[in-house]
Amino acid sequence: xxxxxxxxxxxxxxxxxxxxxxxxxxxxxxxxxxxxxxxxxxxxxxxxxxxxxxxxxxxxxxxxxxxxxxxxxxxxxxxxxxxxxxxxxxxxxx
Amino acid sequence: xxxxxxxxxxxxxxxxxxxxxxxxxxxxxxxxxxxxxxxxxxxxxxxxxxxxxxxxxxxxxxxxxxxxxxxxxxxxxxxxxxxxxxxxxxxxxxxxxxxxxxxxxxxxxxxxxxxxxxxxxxxxxxxxxxxxxxxxxxxxxxxxxxxxxxxxxxxxxxxxxxxxxxxxxxxxxxxxxxxxxxxxxxxxxxxxxxxxxxxxxxxxxxxxxxxxxxxxxxxxxxxxxxxxxxxxxxxxxxxxxxxxxxxxxxxxxxxxxxxxxxxxxxxxxxxxxxxxxxxxxxxxxxxxxxxxxxxxxxxxxxxxxxxxxxxxxxxx
Numbered sequence: 001x002x003x004x005x006x007x008x009x010x011x012x013x014x015x016x017x018x019x020x021x022x023x024x025x026x027x028x029x030x031x032x033x034x035x036x037x038x039x040x041x042x043x044x045x046x047x048x049x050x051x052x053x054x055x056x057x058x059x060x061x062x063x064x065x066x067x068x069x070x071x072x073x074x075x076x077x078x079x080x081x082x083x084x085x086x087x088x089x090x091x092x093x094x
Numbered sequence: 095x096x097x098x099x100x101x102x103x104x105x106x107x108x109x110x111x112x113x114x115x116x117x118x119x120x121x122x123x124x125x126x127x128x129x130x131x132x133x134x135x136x137x138x139x140x141x142x143x144x145x146x147x148x149x150x151x152x153x154x155x156x157x158x159x160x161x162x163x164x165x166x167x168x169x170x171x172x173x174x175x176x177x178x179x180x181x182x183x184x185x186x187x188x189x190x191x192x193x194x195x196x197x198x199x200x201x202x203x204x205x206x207x208x209x210x211x212x213x214x215x216x217x218x219x220x221x222x223x224x225x226x227x228x229x230x231x232x233x234x235x236x237x238x239x240x241x242x243x244x245x246x247x248x249x250x251x252x253x254x255x256x257x258x259x260x261x262x263x264x265x266x267x268x269x270x271x272x273x274x275x276x277x278x279x280x281x282x283x284x285x286x287x288x289x290x291x292x293x294x295x296x297x298x299x300x301x302x303x304x305x306x307x308x309x310x311x312x313x314x315x316x317x318x319x320x321x322x323x324x325x326x327x328x329x330x331x332x333x334x335x336x337x338x339x340x341x342x343x344x345x346x347x348x349x350x351x352x353x354x355x356x357x358x359x360x361x362x363x364x365x366x367x368x369x370x371x372x373x374x375x376x377x378x379x380x381x382x383x384x385x386x387x388x389x390x391x392x393x394x395x396x397x398x399x400x401x402x403x404x405x406x407x408x409x410x
Contacts, residue, residue: 004187005393007180024177024243027186029389030396041173044166045250064116 218258
């Protein structure tokens with residue numbers, strides 16, 4: 001019987017006001033143990049105030065091979081950026 | 095199509111951008127990385143043993159707490175690195191087996207014994223110091239997860255080196271016997287520390303390709319020289335000497351000249367002939383095998399809880 005524990009991805013919120021950020025992964029038998037292990041592995045020096053653990057198998061990711069076509073829709077829409085619009089410099093607060 | 099992928103890989107590496115886990119990469123690149131990162135991870139895990147040897151005999155509660163924290167860090171570093179190998183498709187269980195069956199290596203430095211408490215200080219100062227020299231450039235290595243793990247590790251290694259040096263300063267302020275103990279320890283660890291950078295560039299088989307792929311950023315000899323330059327003034331401040339009659343400042347080069355370690359000894363230890371090779375592996379194997387029932391019990395508990403939950407949800 002294989003007793004290899006599933007892989008969990010770990011996300012840590014560094015402090016209040018920041019997003020959770022991916023920091024790495026670990027093996028654990030269940031979610032509760034994954035949280036405890038994540039605390040010991042990734043926050044030994046107060047690196048976080050909150051941890052998420054997510055089964056690695058539950059993550060769906062975009063494929064790097066289709067990077068260009070996948071993100072193409074945003075590529076030619078320069079008008080989504082504020083710098084697309086020229087406004088006279090003497091107009092305040094804009 | 096394959097050419098296209100390879101071109102994109104080369105361009106990314108040349109631009110000093112990072113390769114990420116799901117990117118296409120040459121098989122050789124993947125294999126080299128798995129070998130190097132696994133070897134590095136194994137070194138952290140085996141590296142817990144020489145110092146762990148002194149936890150129960152640390153001379154004060156303060157030193158014991160520091161040493162415990164340090165050894166726990168080594169475990170953490172091993173785990174960050176195993177985690178990085180898994181992004182390349184390596185299997186954790188498989189890597190553990192390769193280590194305890196002697197099919198993958200770890201740094202030879204950990205095959206030397208820790209004979210006195212001064213060794214704890216010298217390992218922190220010189221062994222972790224050499225490790226830092228090796229590891230700082232790896233924070234810019236081309237593989238993203240490895241670089242990120244190295245950044246975390248380097249931050250923590252700084253504590254390791256400083257606690258070691260402080261421990262030695264304390265001993266040097268003590269009795270003559272304690273000062274002798276420090277000097278004896280430095281004499282024993284200096285040459286093995288220089289060996290940590292690997293064989294001379296002229297004999298290093300992996301360096302060239304690894305530099306081209308930007309996995310490695312500096313050659314073995316460059317890093318060794320840097321380490322010597324850094325360590326000499328630290329030794330002077332501490333009041334110890336290095337056991338190298340050829341060690342002297344070279345005004346022309348602006349660097350220290352130094353002698354070569356005994357490379358025959360190096361290869362002998364790499365091939366398993368060091369004082370502690372067998373002991374280190376036997377200990378790791380025992381810990382892994384003794385832990386089997388814990389891993390099985392935790393997995394069985396998790397399965398049972400999941401089944402209970404499923405029944406509850408089915409009834410609702």
